Amino acid sequence: MTRKQSFLIVQSVLCALVAGLLAAAALSLYFEGAAKQAEGDLFYSMYTREKAADKLLPVIPLFLVSLGMTVGGLILGVRDENQDKPMRDEKLLRSLGNIRDRAVRQTAEPKELYLRVAVMSLAAVLIAAGIINGGLEDVFAKGAAICTECVGLG
Amino acid sequence: MDKRESARKTGREKIGRPASRRLVQLYAALLYNANLKGFMDGHIYSGGLKAVCVPGLNCYSCPGAVASCPLGALQNALNAAGHTAPWYVMGILALFGVVLGRTICGWICPLGLIQELLHKIPTPKIRKSNVTRKLSHLKYVILAVFVIAIPLIYGVGKGIILPGFCKYICPAGTLEGAVGILQNPANSSSFFQLKAVFTNKWVIMVVIGLACVFCYRSFCRFICPLGAIYGFFNRFALTGVKVNPDRCNGCGQCVVKCPMDVRHVGDHECISCGKCIGACAQGAISLQCGKLTLMGPEGGPNAGPEPAVRKRKKNGRIAWCIAIAVLVFAVGWFNLIEPALSKAQPFAAAVVTEHETEGDSALGFVLGTEPGNLAPDFATELLSGEKFQLSEHRGQVVVINFWAVTCAPCLEELPYYEQLKTAYPDVEILAVHHKAGANKAQDFLAGKGWDHLDFALDSKEKGILPLLNASDAMPQTIIINKQGVVTYNAQTPLTYDKLEELYKSALADNTGAPAEEKTETAKEAAAEPTGEPAAAAGKRGILGKRVYSVTVADQHESPVAGVILAFCTDTACRNSEPSDENGKVTMKLDPDKYHVQVVDLPDGFDGPENMDMYIGPEAGDATLTVIRR
Structure with a gap:
């Protein structure tokens, strides 16, 4: 040794x-x-x-x-x-398959942009709806006092 | 062979620039926890920014935290899904996910930083394998069970607040929240709350910490449900590592050298740490935000055009300057400016009358909320519209409970107060709701039928909590005896049995009563079959207290009457009543070590010889010697 x-x-x-x-x-x-x-x-x-x-x-x-x-x-x-x-797990290496194909397909996917815009719009709508329905206040109420059960005190 | 090639051969890549990532991680941890004064005074920040979530896992009960934890907020929102749809938190998570994806985990998560620092400890390391890859699916199970199912089932189905992941697993809550709160002596009474939940979470935190020493980001890879959520967005997130199809030759070195359990660059396990950028001989990988390159290969044939690299570096320097300015402003705002502004708001309802202050001071009482202190008088408006003034309830035992609709233990114990008031109508119970979420309290109370309790809402203007020095850790209960002296003050949920015993103890307590009244009260207490007997000297009483006895004598061992002593811990002192004709001073205190000091001496005496006298639970009667001139 x-x-x-x-x-x-x-x-x-x-x-x-x-x-x-x-x-x-x-x-x-x-x-x-x-x-x-x-x-x-x-x-x-x-x-x-x-x-x-x-x-x-x-x-x-x-x-x-x-x-x-x-x-x-x-x-x-x-x-x-x-x-x-480098990793030497043969089973894992075999499971990787064609890395290039998958990585490139993911990056070059033309639908990616549309999906991104759609999710961003949905997020904005959800946030606005949450502000209206009191969700924002709920987050504040929970965060402004110590959550005893969250930190292990309660 | 150039330096880069040499580094690649030895497997010690520097091209991914972990140093700059570490700086960003440190920056994010500091920005999330910019309320540095919270660590000093033991209070958490409760300003308006707590309505906003930070992207990373950072406990909102950490004294330094200036915003909320998205995972805690999600569980809370799912808990309350029965009456408020969780749109806001879902929207926030979707926004973070689509803009940053798991880049959050790799760059701006404080727990990620802690895990990576632990992994720096030089020990043999466990490398990724098929086993770790299978284990990486565990986080989806934890997400489904602890973050979604438990809060939904308990919250919507049973009306019980139960943030499953926070309560049973989250090491960020234990480390930043619990340890952050408990480290401050001002929160010593929070130790009373610690039971099985804390023990369980402490052990889990230690095990996870140890796992991170040996296995890279164990929590992040196998457990973190927030990472699992962001992983769903990773594929199309605006920011993340991207592969240039024209350069990639499919060698797989990016995956082979990646410490995470990825199948390909940018998949749901990828945290965009950038190690693959250095591992790629083709220079095909870069960290992108839209079309903007944040990090890419530097030097060598695949580094891209030189002006582009120079521009990137220049932009990086500008971004750092802005970021540092933001951090300086945030630290200044949360620690200096905002506290100064909030101090300017008067406590409209918090009034201590001069007459009482003078009179009670003459009796040797300190105004305060520690057991043995005289509770400061205050007035507030009840939800019923009536006025509550503490001093009007002299002659009654008063129980003040601090609660919040978002606090599960509070809601569990509130029915016990109603039960107590029903069983003992003479007790006065005031339940004060924390200022956060006070508008929800009335909706919550509607239809509960707790008609015997007096409910009040705290607010910044009224400030009952700060007046009574109540903690932000709910629930807290203060019990005041018939003379207005505090007999109990602790932040812990109570069962009905405990509450009843505390009430009876306060009923029998005669601290603050004139001598003749004390005799009467003692007789009443003795006649009360269910009452607690007074604690005997040296034995622990019902409140975990002991009666400490100090005899004051002069240098000739003659007892000295009329000496007032102070029993001090590191944080507070309590004054005694003057010593009696036998020189005896007795104090009912928590079992602790006390530094005894002389506060007031009769004429003709000088200070004691043994100034540094300590008494502790094991000590018997102690003698303090003063000098007769």
Whole structure:
């Protein structure tokens, strides 16, 4: 195994560890809280700033090491060269068929222009109809307050 | 062999100019999130621009976001399709799709940028294959199920707001919205809301992030329903990579070297990143907007006429100058100009009388909305046309609930307030609708039969939310005891059981009552069979609070009466009542660490020796020593 491969593998393990610890931190807080609530403590807070900080503390050194290795790797140009090599999946290559024909047919399609104009016109009509029927206000109403269920708070 | 040829041989193409694409991605991320002060003050932008969607996936609950997320808006519109047809959002998506197609994904999506930066981490990489191509169809399933079916079925069929993708999957919502909100200490009470939904979304975000390290744009390729929508328009979009049929020889290098799961240049998986432009030895591919070439081969025999390339570069420089000017204006507008203009609007209904302020300050109360604070008085007009004044409800427990018709948890808990008012007629309940979408509230309430509740609509002019320092995160509930002192304030949905316990707790709470009244209230509370017993010292009470006890003594260990202390966290302080004849000061507080400071000393005493005294949940009774002169 070359030094570069070792570097990449160590970095992979670090990334996996950081991700694992981040996920485990949330899961442990949740299960602790769920157990407390099951005991009848309705107001037990699963997450607090302090609890989250305590759980995330062990992640910081690993994250910093990983970040340092990333910066070092980028400066030294360490990267998986395989990602630059052309695709070698024969099955996939076979499925490509005649690329030129399809790409060119798509680009040179004369109906493309009409379709584009039609969709643009339709979009303009839809937007106007939406402004009239209150759709614009609905978007504003949702966006102007925090959507707790969207961000995972609710 | 020239440099370009050499680069092609080694597979390290530079011709696609990823650096300029990265700059555009950074620019777009900053423009979408130009409300930088939101990260500082913890509030989201709620101006009129939120009625417009940005093209990329950018959570509208991110404190920096100045416009709405098209995917969130689409789910919300489908949720409400029963009464308002979702024309507006569909029109916006069609417009973005036909003008830009998936160029949006490759160039102006903040989540795309994050994924690409994660992929920069040097690890072994998973290359595209038949497996990844099959996985790329998953996003259409997610689009059909989580973005269309769930919001439609729940919204139209059951009347429940459920943005399926946002709630269960979207990592942009978790990263930009939840983390963006929670990182600010001003939103600490939002932590109370975090439960299974957050845990689930956090784990999903971490897994997606990890996948992006190893596999290029994993979220974009396999999961993102917005990319799936724009993919439908890619074939005829105005902007995108195009092939010159006169030059293309069908070698397939464009597809072979493309990191996305494309079958040919410009298909529904193509994000127009431009890597194929550098990979094409024939110089047959370019990024076009109509007839305008945005990016094409530079140098070499297929680069096109030299004046055309020079003109393109010149146009590019002009475009950057305009773009930077727009960004500077946007940052200035959202962070400096608009806040200054909105501050000029007075709160017509928010009035705290001088008499009360002076009188209550004399009792050692701080006006505010934290538990233990005296709630500021305000007046507002109810939907029924009557007037509500908080001070007129002294002697009653007052529950103030902040809600919005667009907030699913709010709508779930509103019936509990009606139930509480029916069970306990003495409680006063005021439900204040957020200013956004307030005109829809009356339609929503019609026929609900919630006749016992007092409903009010907030507005920029009345400003009950800012007066009570309420968050934009709904629902929020503030409970005020009979003396006007806040006993509970949290942004979390409540069940009926919790609400009832909180009400009973507030009923038994005698903070702010004169001494003789306190005795009476304590007796009443003791006689109330369902009431909560007062929290014992060191034990957590019904509100998650503990009674902290500090003894104030002089250097000879004699107790000192009449000392007022402040219990401070990093963000706020609460003043105690003066220490009693035994030097005792007790405070009912959240289990937290507090820095105790002396606010007021009787004559003949100097400040304490142990100025930096901290007390925490584990500490027993603490002693603070002041110096007797």
